[in-house]
Structures are given as structure tokens and as C-alpha cells.
Amino acid sequence: MGKQSLSLGRNDIVQLKEAYKWITHPLFSEELGVPIDGKSLFEVSVVFAHPETVEDCHFLRTICPDCFKPAKNKQSVFTRMAVMKALNKIKEEDFRKQFPCPPNSPKAVCTVLEIECAHGAVFVAGRYNKYSRNLPQTPWIIDGERKLESSVEELISDHLLAVFKAESFNFSSSGREDVDVRTLGNGRPFAIELVNPHRVHFTSQEIKELQQKINNSSNKIQVRDLQLVTREAIGHMKEGEEEKTKSYSALIWTNKVIQKKDIEFLNGIKDLKIDQKTPLRVLHRRPLAVRTRIIHSMETCYVDEHHFHLYLKTQAGTYIKEFVHGDFGRTKPNIGSLMNVTADILELDVESVDVDWPPALDD
Numbered sequence: 632m633g634k635q636s637l638s639l640g641r642n643d644i645v646q647l648k649e650a651y652k653w654i655t656h657p658l659f660s661e662e663l664g665v666p667i668d669g670k671s672l673f674e675v676s677v678v679f680a681h682p683e684t685v686e687d688c689h690f691l692r693t694i695c696p697d698c699f700k701p702a703k704n705k706q707s708v709f710t711r712m713a714v715m716k717a718l719n720k721i722k723e724e725d726f727r728k729q730f731p732c733p734p735n736s737p738k739a740v741c742t743v744l745e746i747e748c749a750h751g752a753v754f755v756a757g758r759y760n761k762y763s764r765n766l767p768q769t770p771w772i773i774d775g776e777r778k779l780e781s782s783v784e785e786l787i788s789d790h791l792l793a794v795f796k797a798e799s800f801n802f803s804s805s806g807r808e809d810v811d812v813r814t815l816g817n818g819r820p821f822a823i824e825l826v827n828p829h830r831v832h833f834t835s836q837e838i839k840e841l842q843q844k845i846n847n848s849s850n851k852i853q854v855r856d857l858q859l860v861t862r863e864a865i866g867h868m869k870e871g872e873e874e875k876t877k878s879y880s881a882l883i884w885t886n887k888v889i890q891k892k893d894i895e896f897l898n899g900i901k902d903l904k905i906d907q908k909t910p911l912r913v914l915h916r917r918p919l920a921v922r923t924r925i926i927h928s929m930e931t932c933y934v935d936e937h938h939f940h941l942y943l944k945t946q947a948g949t950y951i952k953e954f955v956h957g958d959f960g961r962t963k964p965n966i967g968s969l970m971n972v973t974a975d976i977l978e979l980d981v982e983s984v985d986v987d988w989p990p991a992l993d994d
Contacts, residue, residue: 672751672831681741690729691717753825754865755791756989757842757857758818759783759804764978766851767810769802779810786852788823790845796829805868805986806877806947809979816878816983818855822865833859856992867988875947876927878982882934883941883955883966886973891933893970897941898930900969908961910953924949941966942982952976 656667688709692699695717699708718726726732761768761783770785771778784802792800804821808814833841835858842857903926909919925946932940943951950962955976957965967974 672753674749674751676747676749678744678746679741680744681737681739683737683739687730687734688714688717691721694725694729695720749827750829750831752862753795753797753828753831754822754860754862755795755825755857756820756822756860756865756868757787757854758820758989759787759814760816760818760853760855761808761812761814761851762853763851764811764813768804768807771810781849781851783852786849787821787845787854790841790848791823791825794833794841795825795831797825798827800825803865803868805875805984808981809952812979812981814981814984816981818853819981819984820868820986820988822860822868822989824862856989858989858992860989864988868986875985876944877947877949877984879943879945879951880980880982881941881943881951881955881976882978883939884975884977885937885939885970888936889933889939889970889972890936894931894933894939897966897969900926901928902926903964905949905954905965906963907950907953908958910950910958910961913950922948926954938977951979 652669660667691714692708698713698717698720700713701708765779766781766783767779768783770782788800788802791797801824802821803823804819806819808819838857838859842854845852845854845857905924905926907922907924909917909922926949927944927946929944930942932942934940941955943954945951945954950958953962953965955966955974957963957967957974965974
């Protein structure tokens with residue numbers, strides 16, 4: 632351009648990496664017999680070494696010593712960011728004095744140090760039912776020691792890891808249930824991120840078969856609506872976590888003898904506000920706070936002189952066990968205080984998690 636006496640500003644100059652792509656992409660495409668897509672989730676990274684030109688940028692250090700500060704984890708101070716910073720500071724004429732323009736032709740070719748293939752994460756979602764009262768949602772490990780041999784997370788993810796040939800996974804769900812609580816009804820929405828999968832294309836029939844395989848492998852859980860989803864869609868699952876209502880059924884014991892008439896008043900209570908101090912049993916992993924929650928409705932079913940069933944619709948995030956026994960007065964009011972008895976909870980089931988995601992499949 633200079634020879635044509637056309638003056639160019641810095642912004643008119645094509646970035647070297649862009650020119651490199653224009654030249655190499657068709658060559659790769661031809662050689663590999665596949666189209667090249669700059670936004671593909673499949674990436675091949677190649678690291679080259681070229682000792683002859685390694686020192687090309689070292690002159691910048693004299694001009695901008697502040698740009699090149701040693702860092703513990705960096706092998707060289709001449710990082711991409713540091714060089715960019717220095718290039719932005721240097722004046723055009725100073726640069727030309729220090730560095731030949733155009734640069735000299737290299738004498739040796741570069742060598743390839745490493746080639747790595749990686750695939751962006753893929754996401755699988757569904758809903759799970761949990762039928763065991765002895766199964767945690769995630770691995771239960773205390774001080775490095777395993778308490779129970781399995782978990783909901785592993786019963787589902789182990790199959791996905793194998794089929795997608797993924798390196799690792801991240802499990803998330805819309806809320807969680809305790810180890811001794813069953814999740815019934817439509818199940819609880821969950822999503823799994825599969826990291827660096829080696830296989831990503833599946834037909835809906837194959838996903839259906841994978842779901843069947845998971846369901847056949849254990850009677851403790853069942854999975855439905857298994858499907859591939861986008862990263863963005865997972866937001867829907869978390870969105871509804873606090874606002875949604877959840878339905879539960881509980882088997883309750885009372886210390887005093889009760890008649891049917893002693894529990895019927897609970898059926899008439901609507902939108903009861905309760906204050907819950909962080910339960911003692913979760914204090915080790917949750918900050919101390921008082922949370923106001925709403926019990927939307929209750930329905931009772933008399934069993935005998937010391938037992939009744941309670942069906943509840945509550946705001947998400949309500950601690951149900953504590954609402955029953957009161958947690959030494961940390962949850963107010965509670966079933967015990969409302970009935971003026973000592974109450975405890977023997978069994979708890981989640982009947983529904985009202986989050987409309989992932990979309991139901993007609994299987």
C-alpha cells in the first residue's frame with residue numbers, strides 16, 4: 632500500500648489472524664473434507680513454536696517497562712495482553728525505528744508442539760422421581776468418607792458420561808430433597824452439563840433408549856422427558872426456584888391423643904406466614920438468617936390417635952420438617968404450636984414441583 636502511496640490508518644489494516652483464516656480455512660476444508668465454521672463447538676487447537684521470532688517483541692520492554700511485570704504462573708512476561716498494551720502505547724515512528732517494516736523473512740519453518748481437540752459442553756435435561764428414603768441427591772461425603780454408596784446425581788450421570796463419552800459433568804436441579812424424602816408426581820426438573828463430550832449427535836429415539844436404560848438400572852429413581860437443551864434454557868429451571876409453589880404430603884406423629892376434630896381447623900388456614908430461622912441441621916452450609924415463607928394451604932387426613940397425614944402447598948424454599956416440629960422454636964408458628972402438642976414428622980414426600988421445564992415429551 633505504501634508503494635501505491637495510499638496512506639492507511641491503523642484501523643484499515645486487516646488483522647493478521649483474519650488473513651490467516653482466509654488463507655488456511657479453505658485448505659483445511661479441502662484436506663479434511665468438512666466445512667469450516669468459525670462458531671463451531673468443536674475446536675482444534677494447535678500450538679506452534681518458532682524460536683527464530685520469539686524475541687521479535689522483546690524491544691517493546693525498553694519502551695514500556697511497566698507493561699511487562701513478572702507473574703508467578705506465567706513462564707514469560709511477554710504475554711499476549713502485555714504485548715498488546717505496549718503496542719497501544721508506542722508511537723508509529725518509534726515502532727518503525729525499532730522494527731523492520733515489513734519484517735524480515737524467517738529462515739526456519741515453525742514446529743508443532745501439540746494438537747488438542749475439544750468440544751464445547753452439551754446439556755441434557757429431564758425430570759426425576761426418587762422412590763428411596765435412603766438416597767441423597769448428590770454424593771454424601773463427610774471428611775472424605777462416603778456415607779451412602781449412591782446418589783440421584785450418579786445414577787443418572789454415570790449413564791450420560793458413558794454414552795456422550797464426556798470428560799466430566801455438572802449436575803443442577805430445581806431445588807433438592809433430603810436423603811429420606813421421596814419425590815413423586817411429575818418429578819423434579821434437573822439439568823446436566825457434559826464437559827468435552829466426544830459424541831454429541833443423538834436421535835430422539837436414542838435419547839429415549841438412554842432414558843429407558845437409566846430407568847432399568849435402578850428402582851430407586853426414574854427419569855422422564857430426557858432431552859438435549861441449550862445452556863440458555865437451563866435458566867428457566869432456576870428462574871422459578873423461589874417463586875414457585877411446591878406440594879408435599881407428610882405423616883405426622885403427636886405426643887397427645889388426637890381426634891379427627893382436633894386437626895380439622897388446619898384445613899381452613901390459608902396463606903399462613905411463618906418465620907424460619909435457618910434450621911440447625913443445615914447451619915453448617917447455610918448462613919444464619921430468618922426467612923419468611925408462606926404455607927398456602929393445608930389438608931388433613933386422620934389416621935389414628937397419634938398420627939395424621941398432612942398435605943401442604945407451600946412457597947418454594949420452605950423447610951417442611953421444621954414447620955412440623957418447630958426446630959426448638961426456630962420456626963414460628965409450627966404444627967406443634969398451632970395444635971398445642973409436641974409434633975414430629977415421620978415421613979415426607981414431595982408431591983409436585985411446579986416448574987414448567989423442561990418441556991414434557993409425549994412418551
